Amino acid sequence: MRINFRSYTPALLGVMLLAASCAKDDTYKTPIPKDQLxxxxxxxxxxxxxxxxxxxxxxxxxxxxxxxxxxxxxxxxxxxxxxxxxxxxxxxxxxxxxxxxxxxxxxxxxxxxxxxxxxxxxxxxxxxxxxxxxxxxxxxxxxxxxxxxxxxxxxxxxxxxxxxxxxISTMDMKLDLNMTDGDSTYFSIADMKVYAKNQAVDPAKIDLIYMYRTSATASLKHALVAPGAPKEYLQDFVVPGGAANVTKLVKAYNLRDQQLARLQYGVFITDADFKAIDFNNQPSYLFNLKAEGGTWVESADGKYRAFIYINKVDDTKKSMVISVKRYQVK
Amino acid sequence: MKKFVIISGLFLLVAGMISSCKKNDLPVDEDGLLITTRTDCYVSNFELLGADFQTVRSKAPVIDTAAGTITQEVFYGADLKNLWPQLTLAQDCKLEPKITGRTDFSDLANPRQYTVVSGNRQVRKTYKIIITVQQK
Missing domain, CATH: 2.60.40.3550 (Domain of unknown function DUF4466)
Structure with a gap:
């Protein structure tokens, strides 16, 4: 029988290829741990x-x-x-x-x-x-x-x-400020502080008033109203003399900044966000504020912009807990 | 004879290809929307969103197609200068003017008007949006 070697060529090539692909890569070495701190x-x-x-x-x-x-x-x-x-x-x-x-x-x-x-x-x-x-x-x-x-x-x-x-950002942040209707009720953006009603406070520094009101027909509940807002929105609240700041507000919902809310959402308000908000034609009063909601704020003199996040609202205690990020514009 | 069959076959093939490439000339309006044969022309639902993209409606809207009015009560204290209206229209309809963002509804004496145009672009219906504010 005559063997035709040419017919074995593909099989030979295949075996060679197999051998080559199975060749052990012997360049890897098990790392030796460093013997030091x-x-x-x-x-x-x-x-x-x-x-x-x-x-x-x-x-x-x-x-x-x-x-x-x-x-x-x-x-x-x-x-x-x-x-x-x-x-x-x-x-x-x-x-x-x-x-x-x-x-x-x-x-x-x-x-x-x-x-x-x-x-x-x-x-x-x-x-x-x-x-x-x-x-x-x-x-x-x-x-x-x-x-x-x-x-x-x-x-x-x-x-x-x-x-x-x-x-480090130029922003300021204050966490968990408690606001209570009729008591700790004034918020000052310049001071980043909540003032009690009976506390001595410069009226020019009152940027927002917190109140809790109910009505048989309307949803008022937790509200933030600027002292300079139209009288009807201040309800029965008597604004201290000299307090007339018309603070502008842009309501927001589901903007749960991680640093303010401390929840699982990977959302962060940065300096750029404050610059981007348009406060033209915005109101100076907000009603029916809810937990996990909030508002963008611009002080009456335009010096500060802030974001107030509402951590918690309590209808029975007539109070809410806020966390604030503030950015100085000028 | 064989040659004749091949040539005529090729000819038919080319003709078929050309006809299949012919542009489909269905009518399209200036917005690139298809003009259809539908004559339905109405608003089926109405929504108003505030700056926080949450509804400011305190009640369901009252849509009167015969009178061409949409009456909507909004929450007390809703900021009427920054509202985002959303109108649900009948199939193939479009709205004039277009809603591009926040709209000022604060002039209660002069309600805003929107015109619905039917799918065949022949029927037009204007709706007046009457906003009322919830009483305290």
Whole structure:
């Protein structure tokens, strides 16, 4: 029998191809862990950085157990944080069955001295991730801030990690201001404050009056009315002499800014949003305000623009809780 | 004979292709909307939204096609200068003037008027929008 080798060519080529594709890629090597103290950091918070708010980080540090243990973690901010700045003394892990973060204490609560916040480990720990909450101080407004995270281990090793710089917005923010009908009833945009009715307040600073009214035929309920609004909308309210600001309002609903509402929605009001709102021909009174609603506000002199978010309304207590972001226009 | 069949076949093919490419000349108006044969011309529903895109209607609208009026009561304190009207029309109809955004309804003495134009663009019906404010 004569063998025709040419007829085997495709089969041979196929086998060669198979062999080539199965060739082991021997360039990969199992990484060898570094035999020293290491660290890493991520920024957890999103959205604009506003004074009064927090910037949150997660700082991780670890070293091989044989080398020693962690002694201290430290964060140095370029601008000292406001009261409420802290570095966690718990290392968190995620509990799958409960779907929550569970904290394991690793040391004493952090101590902040000037720009530096330190947590000292008291438990024998070789790896930990600590969260750092930087409360943005007023003096950081319009500036940028950066951070140096560092860790120390018992064998004398030191590591550090730089984060930033982060721009701090010129916006102001105030959270959870309580307004009560007939009592804490005046709101001043310039002061970002709620004043009680019996409190001494400059009438020129009263931008909005909160009231709760009911009517058999109309839906009034929770209302914000400017002292300079048409008399009929002020209902029975007697405006203090000299208060006549015609504050402009643009009602909004479902604009649940994450920093104001602290809900799950990834919505952030930034400086650009304040510039874009058109306040021409807008009213100076709003009725029937609801929770998760809000209003854009422009002060009578046009100096400030703000967004008032309504966190909570209470019909029986005749009160509402608001959170405010303010932007200075001029 | 065979040649004749092939040539005539090709000829038919080309003719068929040309006829299939012929533009479909259905009438279209200046807005690019199809002019149909429908003569229905009316408003079937009416909605008014405030600046927060929530309704300001305190009651269902009263649409009187014979009288050409839409009567709508709005909440006390509704900002009449910034309302967004929404009219639901009969099939193929269009509205004049077009609604492009917030509209001022504050002049209660002179109600705004909108004209519905039927699908065949032959029938026109004007509606007057009468706004009343809920009493306190």
């Amino acid at each position: 290491q660290n890493d950091c991520i920024k957890r918070s999103t959205g604009p950085n506003i004074s009064g708010g927090y910037i949150e980080f997660a700082y991780a540090m670890a070293l091989p157990a044989a080398k020693g243990k962690l002694v201290a973690a430290q964060v140095e901010a370029s601008i000292a944080g406001a009261a409420g700045t802290y570095l966690e003394n718990k290392s968190y892990y995620y509990e799958n069955s409960l779907q929550v973060d569970v904290g394991i204490p690793i040391g004493d609560p952090s101590v902040t001295t000037g720009n530096t916040t330190v947590t000292t480990f008291t438990k024998d720990t070789m790896a930990a991730t600590l969260r750092y909450f930087y409360r943005i101080p007023d003096e950081a407004k319009g500036k940028s801030v950066s951070f140096t995270f560092s860790a120390k281990s018992s064998n004398g090793e030191n590591v550090s990690y730089k984060m930033g710089p982060y721009e």
